[in-house]
Amino acid sequence: MTSTSSWISPSTRTELIEDLVSGVDRYNPSNVGILEDYLYHQIRSEEYDCLANLAILKLYQFNPDLYNPDVVINILIKALTASPLPDFNLCISLLDERPVNATLDEPDPLPSILPILKDLHNLLYRCRFPAFWEIYHSEQLEALRDNYTVECVGFENAVRAVVIRAVQATFTRISSERLASYLDLTGADLNSYVQNLGWTVDSSTSVVSVPPNPDNQIESTVVQETIALPQLTKVISHAALKA
Template structure:
């Protein structure tokens, strides 16, 4: 059976080709929950932020360590991990992270940029986490124009300060948009797609020209043919035995 794009994406999500062997061995073993490995995983997270990669399972392991060792909770690491999950849409990575954070027995913290976290409500009630949740929902529901509008609001400035230090963040988000459009459209208007990508005029035209197989002409964008948007006729073959045919005729 020919693999679908979703299958390929799932494989890349679980086993990214860029994952170092040392990390592969670590997260494939129960030792990934050893607090002594916290620094190794955090260093790997920094690598992801610098080179624009994203390794979900390694980042989940970090949040699990925070859950098991609340005194070693890292606020900035948590925010960066949640932001990186946005680039994984439509996979439910953000929700999975929230589940881990929601179970973490985190008492009040005193990080200079975190504010006070009430142990009764936990980290998931932090304003920045709530705002990230709204961004995640907009992406997962393919409300791309709403996503960019929210992202640009003054109250989201704290998030933009983080994303400014994450290589390729906006490029990865636009790839999320393209992946969604590829699975739905054969053609789409320039106005609509430019709104989805938050790119206008020359910037939009240049961006589309760099996408293999995508073409912009007379205000219309042609999407490359792929296994998700290609319409194929389906032939249904039914076999009826002589015995069943006799019963059918007898009932007529």
């Protein structure tokens, strides 16, 4: 990702959603259903639209009656894999404190899941990838996996995309072993994943080469000053006056 344009307005966003995101209609509580449907569409089809999801949270913020914990959790799961962009934090910022809600039919799952998601986000943001997978697969997170992430198509691959962003910026070559621990993949899975990226594995040393990109090319440079004409305007015009 090198610019924000697809984040501000993903190509998959429909005109209807665009109107809701950019117009005053975003405050209309009766539109929350449209945005929630759009969220579930994102979850099924590996799309992502942060601003549209923030619009849902905004409606929840202003209309506590609309609050649906499952939607909030799904939004946070989607935002998790946007790291290192601040999406996850932006979502949390909109979650106002709410008194324990008695009107829900079932107990609110968010208070117990929120700290888990924050931990997962923290591990991803701090590039602690092996630890992320360990905790993600742990028994305590069974509820999160079975009830939520399993529904979110491609969640694990989205986490791997976070890994790849960090690795390709930092490494020119990386051992298969290390990469495997970051990606939570082994053997043939790892090989095919790496091949799909267009990366190559040295069969004798099993070291993976990361193709050059703007972030893993380093060069010592000396920045020389450049003088723009406008800087000299005063000096030159003064000289011209004399002539």
